Amino acid sequence: MNLMIIDDENIVRQGIKKILSRDNIGVAIAGEAGTYEEAVSLFKDLRPDIVLCDIRLPGGSGFDIIESVKGIVPWVQFIMISAYSDKNYLKKAFHLNVCDYLFKPTQPDDIKAAISKAITAVNEYQKQKKTEREYRSFIEDNLPLLQENLLWK
Numbered sequence: 001m002n003l004m005i006i007d008d009e010n011i012v013r014q015g016i017k018k019i020l021s022r023d024n025i026g027v028a029i030a031g032e033a034g035t036y037e038e039a040v041s042l043f044k045d046l047r048p049d050i051v052l053c054d055i056r057l058p059g060g061s062g063f064d065i066i067e068s069v070k071g072i073v074p075w076v077q078f079i080m081i082s083a084y085s086d087k088n089y090l091k092k093a094f095h096l097n098v099c100d101y102l103f104k105p106t107q108p109d110d111i112k113a114a115i116s117k118a119i120t121a122v123n124e125y126q127k128q129k130k131t132e133r134e135y136r137s138f139i140e141d142n143l144p145l146l147q148e149n150l151l152w153k
Helices: 010-022 036-046 062-069 087-095 108-141 143-151
Strands: 002-006 028-033 050-054 077-082 100-103
Touching: 002 010, 002 036, 010 028, 010 108, 028 036, 036 062, 050 062, 050 108, 062 077, 077 087, 077 108, 087 100, 100 108, 108 143
Parallel strands: 002 028, 002 050, 050 077, 077 100
Antiparallel strands: none
């Protein structure tokens, strides 16, 4: 599972990388960005499964990133992180279906728990899509038989 870190503070990005490197929680750091433009460009190249993203960034917001990349990786899970406890941010995060919302400063266990939750969500999405593909394939492979025996008798 690939994770992308987006935060305008290098020290925050390095701290998160340090936390994740010392505990094997099932993610690899795919890349990092410090601005809106850099994040959107990198996201399109990396196609991460999970994004840990600050809300306020130079050039745009973390929410703008979500809206810009929506649909590129349908299963991507965003974990928002912010030093601001603005109720409007929380509402926007809820509206955009973010996986989790953390407040700075945050504890390593909170980051790991949020990532674990995101891993579960990605796995569930992929499992559901696999089941749908198998079901669709079964129907396509057996359509004549199904039509003959079930639908048009």
